[in-house]
Amino acid sequence: MKSMKAFLQHGLMTAMVIGITSCNDTREEIAMPSLDLSEEHLIPKPTKMVTSNGSFRLDQFTRIVTQGEDERLAEVASFLAGKIDQKAGIRPGVNTQTEDEYDPIILLRQLKDASWANQEAYRLTISRDSLILEVPTAEAAFRGVQTIRQLIPDVSNDTLASHPIWPVAAGTIEDYPNFGFRGSMLDVARHFFSVEDVKKYIDLLAYYKINVLHLHLTDDQGWRIEIKSWPKLTEVGGSTEVGGESGGFFTQDDYKDIVAYATSHFMTIIPEVDMPGHTNAASVSYPFLDGTGKPLKLYEGTRVGFSTFDTRKDTVYAFIDDVVREISALTPGPYFHIGGDESHSTKKDDYIYFVNRVEKIVRKHGKTMVGWDEIAEADVESSSIAQFWADAENATKAVNKGMKVILSPAKKAYLDMQYDTLSKHGLHWAAYIPVDTAYIWNPETYVPNIPKDRILGVEAPLWSETISNIQELEYLAFPRAIGYAELSWSQEENRDWEDFRVRLAHQTPYLDMMDVSYYPSPRIDWVKPPEKSRQILKD
Ligand code: TNX
Numbered sequence: 023m024k025s026m027k028a029f030l031q032h033g034l035m036t037a038m039v040i041g042i043t044s045c046n047d048t049r050e051e052i053a054m055p056s057l058d059l060s061e062e063h064l065i066p067k068p069t070k071m072v073t074s075n076g077s078f079r080l081d082q083f084t085r086i087v088t089q090g091e092d093e094r095l096a097e098v099a100s101f102l103a104g105k106i107d108q109k110a111g112i113r114p115g116v117n118t119q120t121e122d123e124y125d126p127i128i129l130l131r132q133l134k135d136a137s138w139a140n141q142e143a144y145r146l147t148i149s150r151d152s153l154i155l156e157v158p159t160a161e162a163a164f165r166g167v168q169t170i171r172q173l174i175p176d177v178s179n180d181t182l183a184s185h186p187i188w189p190v191a192a193g194t195i196e197d198y199p200n201f202g203f204r205g206s207m208l209d210v211a212r213h214f215f216s217v218e219d220v221k222k223y224i225d226l227l228a229y230y231k232i233n234v235l236h237l238h239l240t241d242d243q244g245w246r247i248e249i250k251s252w253p254k255l256t257e258v259g260g261s262t263e264v265g266g267e268s269g270g271f272f273t274q275d276d277y278k279d280i281v282a283y284a285t286s287h288f289m290t291i292i293p294e295v296d297m298p299g300h301t302n303a304a305s306v307s308y309p310f311l312d313g314t315g316k317p318l319k320l321y322e323g324t325r326v327g328f329s330t331f332d333t334r335k336d337t338v339y340a341f342i343d344d345v346v347r348e349i350s351a352l353t354p355g356p357y358f359h360i361g362g363d364e365s366h367s368t369k370k371d372d373y374i375y376f377v378n379r380v381e382k383i384v385r386k387h388g389k390t391m392v393g394w395d396e397i398a399e400a401d402v403e404s405s406s407i408a409q410f411w412a413d414a415e416n417a418t419k420a421v422n423k424g425m426k427v428i429l430s431p432a433k434k435a436y437l438d439m440q441y442d443t444l445s446k447h448g449l450h451w452a453a454y455i456p457v458d459t460a461y462i463w464n465p466e467t468y469v470p471n472i473p474k475d476r477i478l479g480v481e482a483p484l485w486s487e488t489i490s491n492i493q494e495l496e497y498l499a500f501p502r503a504i505g506y507a508e509l510s511w512s513q514e515e516n517r518d519w520e521d522f523r524v525r526l527a528h529q530t531p532y533l534d535m536m537d538v539s540y541y542p543s544p545r546i547d548w549v550k551p552p553e554k555s556r557q558i559l560k561d
Contacts, residue, residue, distance in 0.1 A: 052183050054079055054150050059193035063528035064172050065504055066231055066511035067521070068197040077189035078153045080106070080174060083125045086116045090132025094160035097286070099130055102167045109174055109535070110188050128170070129154045130163050138162075142233075143198035146170070148190055164288040165231050169195060172229075176531040201465070203428060203479025204510035205234030205292075206437070206503055208495075209486040211241035211303075212324070213263050214270035219492045221283050226500070226536060228287040230507035235284055236292040236359060236481060239272075239349075242302035242321045242329050246271045247293070251344045252308065258320075259303035264487055266322045277352055285354065292392065293349050296361025297342070298368050298376045302329040311338055314367055324487045327366030333376040343383050350387040358384045363394035363411070374400040381406060398423065407478060411436075412452075414469050426478045427469075434463045435506060437484040437498050441541060447488045448498055457526075457543040461505035462519050480510040493539040500533065500540035501526055523547075 059073040086103055088095040099116045107113040114128065129152060138158040144166035145156040153170065157163045170190075178186035206227055208215065215223075224235060239247045245259030248271060260271035272280070277293075284291045298313070302321045305312035312318055313332035331338050350358055360380050365373050377393065377400035384391040391397075391406040395416035398408050404424030410417035411430045420427055429435065432452035439455040440448035453459070465480050482503055489495050504526060508517060527549045533540050542548055 050183050052079065052187070054182065054187075055179070055189055057189060057191035059148070059173075059191040059195070062173055062191055063525040064169060065522070065525050065529065066508040067516045067525070068169065068195045069513055069516065070196040071193060072195075073191070073193040074149070076150050076192040078148045078192060079126045079150060080110070080112075080128075080153075080188040080190055081126070081183070082112050082185055083122070084112075084114045084128060085118055085120075085125055086114045086128045086130065088117060088130045090130075090134075090157075092132050092160040095130055095132060095163055098160055098163045098167055099128075101164070101286070102128070102130075102170065105167075105171050106174065109171070109176070110178065110186075112186075124151070126151050127153075130167075131156050132158065132160070132163070134158055138198075140198040140202075142202070143196075144169075146195040146197075148173075148192045148194070150192065153190060161288045164228075165199075166197070168229055168231055169197065172532075199231070199511045200513050201477065201479035201510045203234055203481070204232050204507060205236055205428070205479065205481035206232060206499070206506070207236035207238055207294075207430075207481055207483035209238040209241070209438075209484060210246045210272075211238055211244045211263075211296075211486070213265075213267070213486040213490040214244060214246055214260075215486070215492070215495065216270075217272065217276050217279055219495065220280050222492060222536075223495070223499070224280075224284055224287050224289060226496075226538065227503065227507070228289060229532065230504050231511050232503070232507050233288060234290045234292060234479070234481065236294060236483070237280075238294045238296065238361075238483075238485075240295050240303060240361075241300045242326070243323075244269050244271075245303040245307065247277055247295075247349065248273045249345050249348050250274065251348065252341065254307040255304060257307070259307040262303075262320045262322050263490075264322055264324055265490070267490065274348070274352060277349075281352060281354065290355035290357070291353060292355060292357045292359050293353055294359035294361055294392075295345055295349070296363070297380065298331040298333055298373065299327060299329055299363070299365035300361055301331050305329060305331070308341070310335070311341060313372075326364045330365060330367040330372075331376070333368060333372040339379055339383065342380055343386075346380075346383050346387050346389075350384075350389050353389075356390050357392050357407070358387070358389035359392040359409075360384065360397070361394060362397040365396070370399070376400075377402065392428070395420065395427075398425070409481065410469060411483070417469050418471060421472050421476045426476055427472065428478050428481050429465050429468060430481045430483050431463075431468060434460065434468070435480065435482045437482050437502055438486070438488065441543065445541075446497065447494050449485075449488060455502065457501055457505065457541075457545050458519055458523070460502040461509065461517075461522055463509075464514060465509055466514055480506055482506040496539040497541050500538055501529065501543065501546070504529060 245255040256271040313330040398420035408420035409428040
């Protein structure tokens with residue numbers, strides 16, 4: 023009964039395609055249902071989809087095969103096998119010997135021709151016996167695999183054959199990202215979050231094709247990354263957090279673990295050491311860094327703008343050189359974020375001098391400098407990147423200097439803003455940001471006069487003054503982060519709030535399977551997860 027209901031939920035059988043499979047030496051005729059690919063609740067919305075009749079047979083006989091020279095393709099195939107297991111309870115073999123030529127296959131094929139729109143572009147061709155994912159790179163395969171995961175029904179159909187089958191809608195998908203940079207930021211400084219918390223956040227973001235995680239590692243309230251040459255940063259500066267709780271920090275091994283996990287999800291980690299303001303925790307640990315001359319003590323409040331490094335001391339730059347060197351050596355991604363925001367206690371000349379000097383240090387260690395939009399006031403190189411959060415004039419200044427910008431407008435993209443006046447967590451200094459407001463804006467035109475090719479992408483920051491555990495993190499990040507994923511991946515003409523809100527409503531089986539404490543916004547008609555996926559969870 024249950025599975026029949028699920029079957030009807032998933033799509034009506036409008037055409038029958040007869041196939042033959044072997045099952046324990048007996049041949050079974052399987053009539054695969056015709057499902058409508060365009061009705062699937064994919065997020066982000068793909069660039070182009072064409073429906074064809076029928077569906078792919080995902081079942082215990084399905085195997086995954088890889089073709090192509092990129093070594094990481096097999097890694098992506100194993101990732102997919104694991105996720106199919108998590109969702110359906112069957113684990114396809116990867117590159118196993120052919121058992122039966124009638125077995126359905128998922129083929130990940132690398133095609134290195136010039137016709138690809140982009141290094142993350144992929145093409146999916148889904149028919150009864152094969153699901154073919156064609157890609158230029160393993161990275162693109164990883165993005166396409168997220169689409170495959172979303173296409174697999176939450177419950178099996180147990181009436182098509184004597185074994186369960188998960189029919190995947192047939193047709194073709196051609197897809198590529200709107201922006202190459204699709205990010206979120208997590209503030210682990212105001213409140214510390216564990217390696218496990220960060221990994222779970224990576225899991226959730228990667229499912230929606232986010233490919234950048236920026237970690238705000240230091241602030242007035244805490245220094246959260248071990249620096250071997252300056253051990254007091256974490257011993258002293260890592261000991262507290264907002265509200266007087268006990269703080270914490272990542273050892274270098276922890277950080278390596280996070281970086282490796284991100285890499286296995288084709289995600290770039292951007293480390294941020296916020297300077298010359300937001301530096302109280304560093305200055306309490308090593309008072310020579312301080313430029314305020316005021317008494318120093320650990321800080322557990324939420325004010326900003328009271329701290330600064332001494333920008334005219336060479337020893338301060340020697341210290342920064344060590345910090346940038348140690349973190350850069352552990353970071354495979356191209357970026358190092360120097361913060362640079364809200365330096366209200368730094369004189370303007372000192373601020374400019376500081377940013378110019380730190381930029382050279384970042385370059386010396388092989389990284390591209392990123393900073394909050396205020397850095398555009400300094401004489402920065404055109405290859406550096408400004409992250410627009412508050413001041414559109416700064417963003418324009420940056421573009422006029424030839425720099426690219428990351429869009430994180432606080433009024434639209436700040437995950438720490440409350441949904442409304444009733445929100446349990448969050449701030450509202452920039453705006454209340456309900457789920458629709460978060461989605462209904464165009465990064466392409468939000469800042470007037472910035473051409474699209476100057477926009478690196480979109481990043482949604484999650485500041486942690488008001489959240490101290492993973493449930494609270496999830497409450498603010500979800501479901502809004504899912505909307506930012508679509509804003510940064512899907513082309514403008516494919517984005518539509520009414521269409522999105524229906525697809526978002528159908529994310530509940532996934533979010534529940536992942537035990538995500540999302541905010542159940544009343545603006546969404548949430549779909550409850552089917553019984554069977556709850557059952558799998560319990561097993
Ligand atoms: C502004 S955004 C800040 C952060 C706060 C955040 C709270 C930015 C560059 N600076 O220090 O945590 O507001 O929403």
